[in-house]
Amino acid sequence: MPLTVPTPLVAVEAADTLRRGVGRVVLARPGEPPVLGPGGADVEVTPQVTGKAGEARQQGRDWVLGVGGGAPADWRTAGAGLARALHAGAERGGGTTFDVRLTEDADVRSFVLGLVLGGYRYRVTSEPAPARLKSLRLVGEVAPEDVREAVDLATATALTRDLANTPSNVKDPAWLATTATRLAKGAPGLAVAVRDEKWLAREGFGGVLAVGGGSARPPRLIHLTWEGATGGPHLVLVGKGITFDTGGISVKPAEGMHLMRTDMAGGAAVIAALTTIARRNLPIRVTGLVPCAENHVSGSAYRPGDVVRHYGGTTTEVSNTDAEGRMVLADAMAYAVRNLAPDALVDVATLTGAMKVSLGLRTGGLFASDDTLAARLAEAGERTGESWWRMPLPADLADDVKSDIADVRQCPPGPGGITAALFLREFTGGLPWAHLDIAGPARADKNYAEVVPGASGFAARTLVDFAANYTT
Known part of the structure; x- marks a missing residue:
């Protein structure tokens, strides 16, 4: 199967009538016996059916799907469980389109997110593609707009996954820039400018050039512009675009290094968010900046002990070449402050292993200089099923960012996630x-x-919802 971006997804539509000759899905809540939704009177339920969220049981030609207690996470789990079961059924020769009988209290948006994303699959193989679930019809009192918006958010997540999952022998900075340009053509009004290494050198993007200097495949800056309104607030989203990260001279351990193809997941989320914002024609101005580089080991790689001059002139003392993400983000953020006059600046990055230790693998770290901005992002995550935890920016650690031989030092001592954020704050212009x-x-x-194994697409939905609901 050839590598394609974007990956085809399940089509979901809302309707008020059932189709003839199409398999049906009946919803079930936990109970003794389980409580079945519309259409359940005609279904013989086996003892294995419990109503647990995500439990999909075939009952003759039809299916019974557990939706649990009805929380948003239950509905996402239910949708994902159904999609996985029906994909597996299609591979065994079963149907590829079904009608789902919804209950009145269905959380349609969460359910659709699960349906579209739960069966996501990314493979590069010579084998022919197996039969897959193609479409689902949601029957009941369903607002088509709820389905469309959920599909848009799911599509943004899937695109983020596609970009992050793409192997790095294919995905270098030039490929990511070219792909972003192609994707933007499907979003009328979204403008893209790609800046090469000559432009970056001329403009003084010392952080991007330093990180990308060890690779034979030079860096890029992707600049996406959406002018969905005249005047009004202007958001700038900056995403880390490290298309592969060896750690540079401060080389990473071999174990787990293959996962560094996803080290541009923040940049992928920004690209996907901008294309979705444009397709939805949101009435807001949004700029996306994705500084792209490969962090490799070679004779031209940057070194611990180097002093790098960023865009705008600020200098950084380098102590660990594996802390490369903050180096490229600093350039892009300084560029945004000087040239774009944003009302708010948000960066997103797979930045520190310390945050994995602090918050685990299902919650993102949220740092903010502004309480209102922090609340808006956290609320966007809650609405779209992405969990954020606000982290502090302690005043007693701020001075540790200062360097003796440069303006700032790349890796101050102390808690790694916090000190990385304090470093980035130096480039926000207040x-x-x-x-x-x-x-x-x-x-x-x-x-x-x-969520499925591999890149999760995390943050794309938050960014889209944040932009959709942003006001000054």
Whole structure:
């Protein structure tokens, strides 16, 4: 199967009538016996049916799907469980389209997210593609707009997964820039400018050039512009675009290094968010900046002890070449402050292993200089099924960012996730700013809810919803 971006997804539509000759899905809540939704009177339920969220049991030609207690996470889990079961059934020769009889209290948006994303699959293989579930019709009192918006968010998540999952022998900075340009053509009004290494050198993007200097494949800056409104607030989203990370001279251990193809998951989330914002024609101005580089080991790689001059002139003392993400983000953020006049600046990155230790693998770290901005991002995550935990920016650690031989030092002592955020704050120009560290939830090694192994697509939905609901 050839590598394609974006990956085809299950089509979901809302309707008020059932189709003839199409398999049906009946919903079930836990109970003794389980409580079945519309259409359940005609279904013989076996003892194995419990109503647990995500439990999909075939009962003759039809299916019974457990939706649990009805929380948003239950509905996402239910949708994902159904999609996985029906995909597996299609591979065994079963149907590829079904009608789902919804209950009146169905959380349609969460359910659709699970349906579209739970069966996501990314493979590069010579084998022919197996039969897959193609479409689902939701029957009941369903607002088509709820389905469309949920499909848009799911599509943004899936695109983020596609970009992050793409192997790095294919995905270098030029490929990511070219792909972003192609994707933007499907979003009318979204403008893209790609800046090469000559432009970066001329403009003084010392952080991006330093990180990318060890690779034979030079860096890029992707600049996406959406002018969905005249005047009004302007958001700038900055995403880390490290297309592969060896750690540079401060080389990473071999174990787990293969996962560094996903080290541009933050940049992927920004690209996917901008394309979705444009397709939805949101009435807001949003700029996306994705500084892209490969962090490799060679004679031209940057070194611990180097002093790097960023865009705008600020200098950084390098202590660990594996802390490369903050180096490229600093350039892009400084560029945004000087040239784009944003009302709010948000960066997103797989930045520090410390956040994985602090928050685990399912929650993103949220740092912010502004309480209102932090609340808006956390609420966007809650609405879209992405969990964030606000982290502090302690004043007693701020001075540790200062360097004796440069303006700032790249890796101050202390708690790694916090000090990385304090470093980035030096490049925000005092603007309302938030930093989203997704090192934990950007990747998964097993199924849970709508997430599948590999890149999770985390943060894309939050960014889209944040922009959709942003006001000054």
